[in-house]
Amino acid sequence: MSAARSCRPPRAFAGLFLWHQRNTGAQQIPCRFVNLYRVASNRLITFQYFNFLKRMYVTQCNKDLSQRAKPKSDSVVSPFHELHQLDQEKKVVHKISPVSPIPQSWSEMSSRNELTEMKSAAETEDSVIPVGAESKEDRQWKEMKLQLDDLPGILARLSKIKLTALVVSTTSAGFAMAPVPFELTCFLLASLGTGLASCAANSINQFFEVPFDSNMNRTKNRPLVRGQISPLLAVCFAASCGIPGIALLTLGVNPLTGALGAFNIFLYTCCYTPLKRMSIANTWVGAVVGAIPPIMGWTAATGSLDAGALLLGGILYSWQFPHFNALSWGLREDYSRGGYCMMSVTHPGLCRRVALRHCLALIGLSTVAPVLNITTWTFPIISLPLNLYISYLGFRFYRDADRSSSRKLFFCSLWHLPMLLLVMFTCKKSVPEKEDKGDLPGGSNEMAMEIRLP
Numbered sequence: 227m228s229a230a231r232s233c234r235p236p237r238a239f240a241g242l243f244l245w246h247q248r249n250t251g252a253q254q255i256p257c258r259f260v261n262l263y264r265v266a267s268n269r270l271i272t273f274q275y276f277n278f279l280k281r282m283y284v285t286q287c288n289k290d291l292s293q294r295a296k297p298k299s300d301s302v303v304s305p306f307h308e309l310h311q312l313d314q315e316k317k318v319v320h321k322i323s324p325v326s327p328i329p330q331s332w333s334e335m336s337s338r339n340e341l342t343e344m345k346s347a348a349e350t351e352d353s354v355i356p357v358g359a360e361s362k363e364d365r366q367w368k369e370m371k372l373q374l375d376d377l378p379g380i381l382a383r384l385s386k387i388k389l390t391a392l393v394v395s396t397t398s399a400g401f402a403m404a405p406v407p408f409e410l411t412c413f414l415l416a417s418l419g420t421g422l423a424s425c426a427a428n429s430i431n432q433f434f435e436v437p438f439d440s441n442m443n444r445t446k447n448r449p450l451v452r453g454q455i456s457p458l459l460a461v462c463f464a465a466s467c468g469i470p471g472i473a474l475l476t477l478g479v480n481p482l483t484g485a486l487g488a489f490n491i492f493l494y495t496c497c498y499t500p501l502k503r504m505s506i507a508n509t510w511v512g513a514v515v516g517a518i519p520p521i522m523g524w525t526a527a528t529g530s531l532d533a534g535a536l537l538l539g540g541i542l543y544s545w546q547f548p549h550f551n552a553l554s555w556g557l558r559e560d561y562s563r564g565g566y567c568m569m570s571v572t573h574p575g576l577c578r579r580v581a582l583r584h585c586l587a588l589i590g591l592s593t594v595a596p597v598l599n600i601t602t603w604t605f606p607i608i609s610l611p612l613n614l615y616i617s618y619l620g621f622r623f624y625r626d627a628d629r630s631s632s633r634k635l636f637f638c639s640l641w642h643l644p645m646l647l648l649v650m651f652t653c654k655k656s657v658p659e660k661e662d663k664g665d666l667p668g669g670s671n672e673m674a675m676e677i678r679l680p
Contacts, residue, residue, distance in 0.1 A: 380449045384432060384460060385425035385467070393424040393519045399647045400523025400538050403600065403654060409527070415478040416526035420519060422471025423487040429464035430495040433457055438503070442564040444557060475522075483526045490518045506569045506576075509550065517543040534600045541591050545643050547584035548620050551577045552636035556629050578624040581635070585620035588646075589613045595650065605653035609646055616642050 397420045401413050432439070432450050436457075439445035449455050468491060476484025494515045501508040517539035524535035554561060554570040555577065561568045569577035592609045595601040619638050623631040 376454075380454050381463060384429050384449050384455070384463065386428040386432075389428060390421055390424040393516075394421045395644070396516075396542060396647075397519040397523040397526075399651070400520030400535065401527045402523075402651055403520075403534065403538060404524050404527030405534070405600075405655070406527050412479060412526060415474055416483065416523060419471045419475035419479065419483075419487065420522055422467045422474065423491055424519075426464045426468030426471060427491045427494040429460055429467065430491075431499050433460050433464070434495070434499050438564045438566070442557075442560040444560050445564075475526075479526045480529050482529065482531065483522050486518055486522045486525065490515055490522075493518075502566045502568075504567060506567055506573060508567070509547070509569055509580075512550070513543045513546045516546045533598050537591065537595060537598055537600060541588065541646070542643075544584040544587040544591060545639065545646075548581040548616060548623075548635055549639035549643075551581040552623060552632040552639065555623075555632035556636075574627065578627055582617070582620040582624040585613075585617040589617065592646070592650075599655065601650055601653040602655060605650055608653065609649050612642055612645055612649070 394417050398413070398417055401416055402408070432448055435445075436448075436450045439448055440451045445451065450457060450460055472484055472488050472491075475487045493511065498508055498511045498515055501511055520538040520542055521531070521535045524538060525531055528535075551569065554568050555574075558568070558570050562571050569580065589610065592613060593606045595605055596603045616635070616638050619631070619635040623635045625631075
């Protein structure tokens with residue numbers, strides 16, 4: 227019992243010691259974490275530092291992860307061993323004697339030709355050029371070769387054959403309306419000379435406007451723009467038409483008609499053409515150019531410039547404004563892209579007003595014809611529906627100002643002029659009536675009596 231009692235105090239002291247160590251350890255854990263944080267912050271442990279430690283571990287501790295150079299294996303057989311063996315072998319050369327060709331029948335030859343054609347066709351199908359490559363080649367500049375078969379068509383487009391036909395027809399109308407007996411030879415010479423002069427003027431006009439026509443969709447396919455003929459050939463063609471045409475009008479018809487033809491070429495090429503890029507006054511100058519051909523027809527028949535010639539010129543002058551203004555209204559983008567100064571582009575309101583104004587002027591000019599003793603009074607009555615209809619379309623164009631109304635006015639002008647001239651010709655006063663009244667141009671009553679008496 228005494229021994230047991232003597233052992234109890236040490237056990238009690240041991241328990242107290244363990245209890246004290248536990249309490250002090252639990253209290254020191256937060257302090258240790260704080261010290262570790264301070265040490266880490268003092269040493270600046272970063273991501274790069276951890277990577278450095280990782281690399282050190284790999285290189286020092288785990289040497290299996292490091293790269294090792296693999297030694298090259300020695301070649302067992304030398305590369306010249308096979309060549310040495312080939313040299314040692316005996317070379318045998320067999321000579322093949324030529325064999326004479328066997329004659330083939332015609333069927334075999336044709337079948338072989340068919341096979342070669344099929345092979346060549348297959349090769350061409352395999353070697354198809356892509357579309358992009360073809361289009362790229364087409365876009366490149368190529369030399370245009372002029373063929374004699376295409377020359378008449380090219381020269382017809384260079385001379386604006388449709389416009390030339392209109393000019394010749396108005397000249398013929400002026401000749402037919404003259405109050406003199408009809409003379410076929412003079413009529414043919416006047417028509418031929420006027421047509422040649424018109425071809426020359428149109429060719430020179432296209433020669434001057436090549437850089438501007440290339441920007442317009444309406445004129446980009448002209449011969450000079452596409453390079454189908456050279457500018458030198460165009461100028462030579464214009465000279466070969468203009469000089470004989472003026473000479474024919476001057477010597478074959480009369481000097482007055484030849485002077486009017488030369489003046490019209492000058493007005494069209496040297497005034498109207500450059501004025502198209504400067505001012506809207508080009509429209510009025512162009513109307514004068516279009517009004518001269520019927521005057522030339524009248525002077526070709528009579529040899530004088532009378533009031534009837536001016537009336538015909540006035541009708542053509544007024545007709546051109548609704549015709550051209552309606553045409554230019556649908557081509558405003560083209561004209562602006564080409565650099566032309568047109569009423570429809572710069573002054574659209576004025577373009578519509580001028581067209582309506584000259585549509586109404588046609589009614590007044592038709593009324594003046596019987597006053598000047600050119601037609602009977604039935605002409606203004608019969609022509610009134612024609613003039614009223616084109617005036618109505620001119621009013622629609624003035625009011626709506628759209629493409630539909632401009633197209634209707636333009637197509638109406640195409641048939642209005644020939645119909646008006648035809649009605650005017652049917653209502654023309656006959657030559658005996660004018661002789662009775664002594665109204666022959668350039669004469670008097672005595673001259674009329676001399677003509678009637680043998």
